Amino acid sequence: MIDKSSTTPLYLQLVDIILEQIKSGTYHEGDKIPSERELSETFSISRATVRQALSELEKQNDIYKIHGKGNFVSNSKIDQELNGFYSFSDEMIKIGKVPGNKILNLILKEAGNVIATKLNIKPTDKIFVLNRVRLADGEALMYETTYLPHWRFKELHEKEIELNGLYNLIKTKYNVSISYAEETFSPCILNENDSLFLNAISGDCGMILERCTFEKNNIIEYTKSIVKGNSFKYKVRLNNL
Amino acid sequence: MIDKSSTTPLYLQLVDIILEQIKSGTYHEGDKIPSERELSETFSISRATVRQALSELEKQNDIYKIHGKGNFVSNSKIDQELNGFYSFSDEMIKIGKVPGNKILNLILKEAGNVIATKLNIKPTDKIFVLNRVRLADGEALMYETTYLPHWRFKELHEKEIELNGLYNLIKTKYNVSISYAEETFSPCILNENDSLFLNAISGDCGMILERCTFEKNNIIEYTKSIVKGNSFKYKVRLNNL
Numbered sequence: 113m114i115d116k117s118s119t120t121p122l123y124l125q126l127v128d129i130i131l132e133q134i135k136s137g138t139y140h141e142g143d144k145i146p147s148e149r150e151l152s153e154t155f156s157i158s159r160a161t162v163r164q165a166l167s168e169l170e171k172q173n174d175i176y177k178i179h180g181k182g183n184f185v186s187n188s189k190i191d192q193e194l195n196g197f198y199s200f201s202d203e204m205i206k207i208g209k210v211p212g213n214k215i216l217n218l219i220l221k222e223a224g225n226v227i228a229t230k231l232n233i234k235p236t237d238k239i240f241v242l243n244r245v246r247l248a249d250g251e252a253l254m255y256e257t258t259y260l261p262h263w264r265f266k267e268l269h270e271k272e273i274e275l276n277g278l279y280n281l282i283k284t285k286y287n288v289s290i291s292y293a294e295e296t297f298s299p300c301i302l303n304e305n306d307s308l309f310l311n312a313i314s315g316d317c318g319m320i321l322e323r324c325t326f327e328k329n330n331i332i333e334y335t336k337s338i339v340k341g342n343s344f345k346y347k348v349r350l351n352n353l
Numbered sequence: 354m355i356d357k358s359s360t361t362p363l364y365l366q367l368v369d370i371i372l373e374q375i376k377s378g379t380y381h382e383g384d385k386i387p388s389e390r391e392l393s394e395t396f397s398i399s400r401a402t403v404r405q406a407l408s409e410l411e412k413q414n415d416i417y418k419i420h421g422k423g424n425f426v427s428n429s430k431i432d433q434e435l436n437g438f439y440s441f442s443d444e445m446i447k448i449g450k451v452p453g454n455k456i457l458n459l460i461l462k463e464a465g466n467v468i469a470t471k472l473n474i475k476p477t478d479k480i481f482v483l484n485r486v487r488l489a490d491g492e493a494l495m496y497e498t499t500y501l502p503h504w505r506f507k508e509l510h511e512k513e514i515e516l517n518g519l520y521n522l523i524k525t526k527y528n529v530s531i532s533y534a535e536e537t538f539s540p541c542i543l544n545e546n547d548s549l550f551l552n553a554i555s556g557d558c559g560m561i562l563e564r565c566t567f568e569k570n571n572i573i574e575y576t577k578s579i580v581k582g583n584s585f586k587y588k589v590r591l592n593n594l
Contacts, residue, residue: 124546132467171542189539194435197593226373290593297587298430299540299558301412305365317540317558346538348589352531353437 114155122157126165129155131174134185143185145175173341189345190248197293199279204248212247213277215270216309220262227259230324230334238262242273245309246337253343254321255309258335264288264327288332293325297346302338310340317341355396363398367406370396372415375426384426386416414582430586431489438534440520445489453488454518456511457550461503468500471565471575479503483514486550487578494584495562496550499576505529505568529573534566538587547579558582 114125133139146154151162166183169175175183192203204211219241228235239259246254258278260268265286272281282288300320307314318341325333355366374380387395392403407424410416416424433444445452460482469476480500487495499519501509506527513522523529541561548555559582566574 121546124544128467132465168544171544191537194589194591197591224373226369292593293591295589295591296432297538297560297589298585299560299582301542301558303365303409303412305362315556317542319538319540341540344539348435348536348538350435350438350534350536352533 114157122161123164123168126151126155126157126162127168130165130169134174139185141185141188144182145185147182190343192344192346194295194346194348197290199277200246200254201277209248210250212245212250213274214245214247214252215274216243216245218242218268218270218273223259223261227334231259231261231331233261233263240265240268242268242278252310252340254337254339255306256335256337258333260333261331264330264332282332288327290332291326291328293323293333296322300338302341306338310338312340319344319346355398363402364405364409367392367396367398367403368409371406371410375415380426382426382429385423386426388423431584433585433587435536435587435589438531440518441487441495442518450489451491453486453491454515455486455488455493456515457484457486459483459509459511459514464500464502468575472500472502472572474502474504481506481509483509483519493551493581495578495580496547497576497578499574501574502572505571505573523573529568531573532567532569534564534574537563541579543579543582551579551581553581560585560587 114122114129116122118125130145139145148159148162148166151165152159155162166175170177170183173186176186177183190207192198201211201213220238221241223231223233223235223237223239225235227239228237231239233239239261242256242258242260244256244258245252246256265282268281272285276284279290298320300318302310302312302314302316302318304314306312306318307316310318312318319339321337321339323333323335323337324331355363355370357363359366371386380386389400389403389407392406393400407416411418411424414427417427418424431448433439442452442454461479462482464472464474464476464478464480466476468480469478472480474480480502483497483499483501485497485499486493487497506523509522513526517525520531539561541559543551543553543555543557543559545555547553547559548557551559553559560580562578562580564574564576564578565572
């Protein structure tokens with residue numbers, strides 16, 4: 113119940129109540145939640161406060177609005193376990209989704225300072241730059257830029273990447289044996305460019321995911337992905353060493 | 354250089370150029386970068402485009418503005434390795450910062466459905482709820498809510514948590530031996546409440562970090578932290594199993 117004497121703002125109390133009802137199973141994914149008017153009456157709070165709570169839930173992607181219909185409980189996020197090397201396509205197949213791989217372009221160019229440092233090569237060395245949108249069941253989830261050193265991958269074509277997937281291709285064509293990857297996570301605000309490719313709203317939150325993949329001690333891939341904010345939750349197990 | 358025939362928007366090209374100059378060491382942390390006018394002249398692009406690039410860099414926290422002075426290169430993020438159990442205070446000490454721990458409140462109440470599920474207890478069971486702001490060298494970096502089951506921690510006081518830190522306290526007072534923790538990461542937009550405690554701007558990005566800590570197979574802690582967007586980068590090693 114709403115506690116009007118509490119120091120927690122009323123709208124945040126309502127947010128917690130609705131989240132509780134979603135988590136406890138009162139409302140399921142895709143269910144319509146009560147209207148602004150109903151919530152205002154049930155909890156004896158102003159419609160402005162209810163609106164603030166609903167807008168907060170929408171911002172957190174817990175609910176979504178259908179114009180003229182009301183508010184509905186969102187799909188839950190995809191849980192991505194971080195306890196070993198994984199590929200986007202394999203993970204999507206595991207959870208019963210069809211992975212997609214839309215290649216925007218693939219070019220060969222000089223590395224430049226930033227990428228040269230990442231790939232441990234010289235700024236004048238050549239690299240392949242691959243821009244892709246990764247999809248699951250047709251929905252765009254990541255906008256990815258992959259940098260590959262030319263010394264290891266002499267020839268790459270859009271078609272073969274599209275057909276085989278990048279990791280499968282480099283394993284079969286270049287006999288790559290991946291040792292491990294380092295992945296970093298930091299949040300971001302989606303810019304216009306990201307939102308365009310992710311079919312999201314500019315100003316929404318996203319996750320920047322950077323991956324360096326190692327073959328023995330050589331870095332053979334650096335990828336920067338922009339992940340749509342509401343699509344993944346990354347999970348890691350921290351053992352007490 | 355800026356390529357006006359490229360499909361990449363001009364402002365994003367400028368963003369990349371400035372980032373490259375920061376990464377390559379042309380500008381260091383705290384350095385002033387060239388003014389709007391200088392950048393516009395150097396790259397023969399409009400001041401509106403320069404402004405868009407600078408605002409993008411500011412949004413990503415790569416630079417910060419000082420009114421009437423110009424734009425400066427930001428502090429870099431704190432790298433948090435996720436390869437074992439860690440405590441905020443210990444990590445801050447490791448990188449030479451003074452950890453702070455501002456307790457907002459500590460209450461004993463019924464768990465309710467959501468927290469009962471997390472802690473694997475009954476909704477009517479009692480829990481301690483601890484609200485804290487975690488600081489490093491006086492700067493607020495996380496707003497944390499910790500839920501502790503009363504069956505394991507019969508008595509807790511603000512003062513002793515403030516004095517010893519939570520993990521040290523439960524180890525010494527309750528003989529807790531932590532086995533492992535599970536931590537999840539998802540991005541968010543900071544709401545008014547978060548921004549207030551984090552001294553941030555509402556609408557900025559943040560990271561939601563949830564931790565469940567296990568003693569053998571019992572969950573003895575569930576914590577939800579809101580992390581200031583520009584403060585941490587989380588890093589995990591993914592072995593090819």
